[in-house]
Amino acid sequence: MMHVLSSNTKSNSGYSVLPMSDRLEHSNYKNIDMIIGLVAAVNGVSAHDIRCTSRSRAHIAFCRQVAMYLAHVALGYSLTKTGVLFRRDRTTVSHACARIEDLRDNREFDAVLTSFEQILKFAITQQPNCKKSSAQ
Numbered sequence: 001m002m003h004v005l006s007s008n009t010k011s012n013s014g015y016s017v018l019p020m021s022d023r024l025e026h027s028n029y030k031n032i033d034m035i036i037g038l039v040a041a042v043n044g045v046s047a048h049d050i051r052c053t054s055r056s057r058a059h060i061a062f063c064r065q066v067a068m069y070l071a072h073v074a075l076g077y078s079l080t081k082t083g084v085l086f087r088r089d090r091t092t093v094s095h096a097c098a099r100i101e102d103l104r105d106n107r108e109f110d111a112v113l114t115s116f117e118q119i120l121k122f123a124i125t126q127q128p129n130c131k132k133s134s135a136q
Contacts, residue, residue: 005125020037027127031075032067032085034123035082053087065096066113072097074117 040047040063049060050067064086071082072093073091079097081089086093104110 029080029086030127031120032071033111035067035070035075035120035128038119039063039070042112042116051086065100068093068096068114069100070113070120074120096109 002031004071035049036050043059043063043066045060045063050064051054052060056064068082068086068088071085072079077085079093082088082093083090100113104113111115
């Protein structure tokens with residue numbers, strides 16, 4: 001888990017360590033919820049299963065990999081930021097992205113992912129008070 005220093009809380013040194021997840025904007029979580037909801041609905045799994053931190057069945061793990069890929073590619077989130085949002089390590093996100101990218105050689109799968117990317121980009125730009133997400 002990634003941590004940052006904060007001077008907002010008291011400790012002997014004047015600084016304390018806060019998890020990076022405490023600093024992520026609410027809109028980041030909203031965007032991840034949108035991705036998870038889309039992937040879950042299309043694949044007939046629950047959003048809870050995709051969010052689950054434990055190892056799961058292959059189909060659910062694959063759906064989670066698709067969702068992490070979309071967060072990284074469609075939203076431009078860094079591997080680290082995506083990992084924090086999914087409660088995974090950045091190397092796990094990197095593996096997921098590489099696996100999904102390899103599968104895009106299949107035309108049908110590529111068409112589905114392209115549709116997901118277009119839906120997400122449209123939905124995010126239609127959110128009230130939309131701010132362009134910044135990769136961290």
